[in-house]
Amino acid sequence: xxxxxxxxxxxxGISTIGxxxxxxxxxxxxxxxxxxxSRNPSLKDTLFPFAILGFALSEATGLFCLMISFLLxxxx
Amino acid sequence: MLNLLNTYINSPLDQFExxxxxxxxxxxxxxxxxxxxxxxxxxxxxxxVILGLNLLTNNNGKIVGSRWLVSQEAIYDTILNMVxxxxxxxxxxxxxxxxxxxxxxxxxANLISMIPYSFALxxxxxxxxxxxxxxxxxxxxxxxxxxGLVFFSLFVPTGTPLPLVPLLVLIELLSYIARAISLGxxxxxxxxxxxxxxxxxxxxxxxxxxxxxxxxxxxxVPLAGILAILCLEFAIAMIQSYVWAILTCSxxxxxxxxx
Numbered sequence: 001x002x003x004x005x006x007x008x009x010x011x012x013g014i015s016t017i018g019x020x021x022x023x024x025x026x027x028x029x030x031x032x033x034x035x036x037x038s039r040n041p042s043l044k045d046t047l048f049p050f051a052i053l054g055f056a057l058s059e060a061t062g063l064f065c066l067m068i069s070f071l072l073x074x075x076x
Numbered sequence: 077m078l079n080l081l082n083t084y085i086n087s088p089l090d091q092f093e094x095x096x097x098x099x100x101x102x103x104x105x106x107x108x109x110x111x112x113x114x115x116x117x118x119x120x121x122x123x124x125v126i127l128g129l130n131l132l133t134n135n136n137g138k139i140v141g142s143r144w145l146v147s148q149e150a151i152y153d154t155i156l157n158m159v160x161x162x163x164x165x166x167x168x169x170x171x172x173x174x175x176x177x178x179x180x181x182x183x184x185a186n187l188i189s190m191i192p193y194s195f196a197l198x199x200x201x202x203x204x205x206x207x208x209x210x211x212x213x214x215x216x217x218x219x220x221x222x223x224g225l226v227f228f229s230l231f232v233p234t235g236t237p238l239p240l241v242p243l244l245v246l247i248e249l250l251s252y253i254a255r256a257i258s259l260g261x262x263x264x265x266x267x268x269x270x271x272x273x274x275x276x277x278x279x280x281x282x283x284x285x286x287x288x289x290x291x292x293x294x295x296x297v298p299l300a301g302i303l304a305i306l307c308l309e310f311a312i313a314m315i316q317s318y319v320w321a322i323l324t325c326s327x328x329x330x331x332x333x334x335x
Contacts (some may be wrong), residue, residue, distance in 0.1 A: 056319040059312075060262035067265045070272070074089055 022062020
């Protein structure tokens with residue numbers, strides 16, 4: 001039983017590697033926003049809601065991975 | 077998380093625990109799901125906040141509302157333009173009250189959960205994922221009602237070569253079914269992770285600052301970090317409700333107009 005508990009904790013730690021993708025994804029979204037606004041500054045108010053939507057969707061996939069980690073840590 | 081023994085370590089998950097305030101006891105069939113719990117209390121608090129912000133601010137029903145009503149009108153206008161932009165066409169007006177209700181409920185529930193020692197309604201998996209599954213099911217049934225069996229043309233992207241179609245239909249079907257849980261899981265994972273992170277960091281900083289006077293002074297540095305994370309959590313609370321509303325509009329548009 002102690003081995004299962006130890007394996008759960010190790011798994012919870014390893015599964016947070018998926019948040020790497022979330023970080024890179026969010027950076028790509030905002031890099032595209034900066035690029036787009038620098039080419040055409042009048043599109044700031046059109047592009048900003050899309051950037052927020054992209055940020056939230058990209059963060060969501062990273063947090064799916066964190067959810068697995070929480071399940072391993074705190075699930076019974 | 078039923079903690080029968082009074083153990084010394086309090087888990088950071090205790091903030092999500094649901095306690096029963098007024099139990100519902102029934103003789104033949106177990107109806108204890110109708111008891112008054114923290115969940116019911118906080119939905120009543122959310123209801124009273126929403127009603128208060130709309131009814132107490134309308135300046136006795138005059139045409140020009142008070143300054144507090146400007147915030148409500150701003151939210152109404154944002155959601156109206158968003159729904160009109162997403163579900164453009166003849167029938168966007170039918171779905172606007174539903175989208176506004178979802179938005180204002182999740183917005184208020186998320187912001188109330190930011191009060192210290194409060195309870196996060198939207199961090200409960202069963203509630204949020206069942207809500208998103210029901211929305212998805214409703215959109216699917218709307219699609220079948222409107223288009224009949226032509227609804228399955230949603231899964232074939234326009235302009236694909238014919239040999240690739242079976243594979244693409246399977247992938248699109250899987251992606252469509254994943255919408256049911258991903259909509260709810262996104263909101264729930266964000267709010268749960270944010271609140272758990274804040275409580276764990278705050279507990280660690282409390283332990284640090286209670287050692288001696290030097291760590292008390294130094295402890296304001298991690299406290300500033302927690303303040304930054306708090307600001308991020310406020311932004312995420314508001315953004316996630318907007319993302320829920322805009323994705324629900326997008327799924328309804330797919331069902332109503334089929335690309």
